[in-house]
Amino acid sequence: MTRLFDASLLYAECGRCRSPVIFRDPSEVLLWMGIPADSLGSDCLLIYDGCPKCSPDGSLPEPRFVRLRLRGRQQAPH
Template sequence: MTRQFDPELLYVECSQCGQPILWGHGMTSRLLAMAGIDATALDERCVIVSEGCPACRPGETSFTTQVVRLNREKDDRIIQPAATN
């Protein structure tokens, strides 16, 4: 039995001010369905980015959003120490 990621757990952030955005239960699923995005293709690396929010754009009630998938860090990545001259 495999577990499916719950899209309602996606983190939502304003790209303008960086504040997290909280909205009602079911809103993420509705937005994904309206955009034609398959929720089963999303995972814990995905976030929703809003092009504004009520905190940084008072009076506005509608904002463009997009789903972004963050890259995983490679396990074999070589970490180099910072160097100064």
């Protein structure tokens, strides 16, 4: 039996300064992006183009969903 990845464990970082980005509800962000919860894993992360540290204008840009791949290993089909 496979267990679903807990979306609250999803890592998010700023693509500019590489600082971690804290967000309230990652499930809401992923739902808005159309990413199914059953496709998440520890190889997934969100990259923001700016954060409160390097872009203190108060708004958080839209994230990009990234899935990391290990060299030499094939990705299982989704």
